[in-house]
Amino acid sequence: LKDEKVTVTFVLNDGKSLETQAKIGDTLLDVVVNNDLNIEGYGACEGTLTCSTCHVILKQEDYDRLPEEPSDEERDMLDLAYGLTDTSRLGCQITLTKDLDGLVIQVPETINDARS
């Protein structure tokens, strides 16, 4: 079961979609890194919740099926993200489960590094 994969599609800001096979247990940040998705500046703090560059926008139905609500730390960091929406999350805080197969992730137009 460990090597099971789910399909995650990233919609980049130029409108291109990239379909990836992602390992269950990986975070969305891991998926971006492992697949060499070329998203400039993404995941600058390597998942330590200090940058907000891993901001992603989910479809409402996907947002609703995430198993975990954002933590207070994630919410604070999200407030600093560029173009925050009601269905925004930080990619480094989303761990893939089998139920999340078919996730579609919108990468925001601009990313803001909260550290700069």
Ligand code: FES
């Ligand atoms: Fe920096 Fe997620 S990678 S907050």
